Amino acid sequence: MNILAETDRLILREILSSDTSSMYEMYTDPLVLQYLGEKPFVHVQQAEEVIEFIRAQYIANGTGRLAVIKKDTNEFIGWAGLKYVTGSYNDHTNYYEVGYRFIQKYWGKGYATEAARASIDYGFSELMPDKIYAMADSGNKASRVVLEKVGMRYLEKFDLGGIDHDWFEISRTEWDQRRSEQHQ
Numbered sequence: 001m002n003i004l005a006e007t008d009r010l011i012l013r014e015i016l017s018s019d020t021s022s023m024y025e026m027y028t029d030p031l032v033l034q035y036l037g038e039k040p041f042v043h044v045q046q047a048e049e050v051i052e053f054i055r056a057q058y059i060a061n062g063t064g065r066l067a068v069i070k071k072d073t074n075e076f077i078g079w080a081g082l083k084y085v086t087g088s089y090n091d092h093t094n095y096y097e098v099g100y101r102f103i104q105k106y107w108g109k110g111y112a113t114e115a116a117r118a119s120i121d122y123g124f125s126e127l128m129p130d131k132i133y134a135m136a137d138s139g140n141k142a143s144r145v146v147l148e149k150v151g152m153r154y155l156e157k158f159d160l161g162g163i164d165h166d167w168f169e170i171s172r173t174e175w176d177q178r179r180s181e182q183h184q
């Protein structure tokens, strides 16, 4: 098992084909997909395809979304991590984006915040970008709270397919400073 990051309660490891049923559970829930413009899955095969897609990104880009595992129970609770975005969003292309998605029963316990923080740490220490970015539907209040709690800086709104989205970023310098303040 390839563990990329670890927090007090969570392990972030590569997504595996053995995660298919948990991924399917997550992607069949309309509330999980509410702000993502995606339709709920109706076939397990769709979850298999997403896993293959993510695993191909590990090879092509050296990173991708990671399975988030609860240490005490060994359960798959969702995914989090950095995606290398090659499309164009808010006039940015070829950048690292932090993201997360959890099975609904695990919401509201601080897991997204913990996993996002670990993902950004991993990104700045292993992938060496100058900045890490994030975006969220402006109506997705929980996601905005998570991004602000981990220190991402809100920059502006932009239009994505007719829907207002919020754009966030953090530089390596800002992240290092934040970490050193937390350790003082």
Ligand SMILES: CC(C)(COP(=O)(O)OP(=O)(O)OC[C@H]1O[C@@H](n2cnc3c(N)ncnc32)[C@H](O)[C@@H]1OP(=O)(O)O)[C@@H](O)C(=O)NCCC(=O)NCCS
Residues within 6 Å of the ligand: 031, 032, 033, 035, 099, 100, 101, 102, 103, 106, 107, 108, 109, 110, 111, 112, 113, 114, 135, 136, 137, 140, 141, 142, 143, 145, 146
């Ligand atoms: C967004 C998501 C990842 C958050 O996960 P989570 O583990 O519940 O997040 P956390 O518990 O770390 O933090 C959520 C914060 O948002 C707050 N929050 C939740 N719903 C909120 C709302 N409607 N309005 C304001 N704040 C809200 C919570 O109170 C919490 O803040 P707190 O710790 O200060 O109390 C989860 O809801 C999810 O998987 N949603 C579906 C996928 C998705 O939208 N992903 C993000 C795409 S940009």
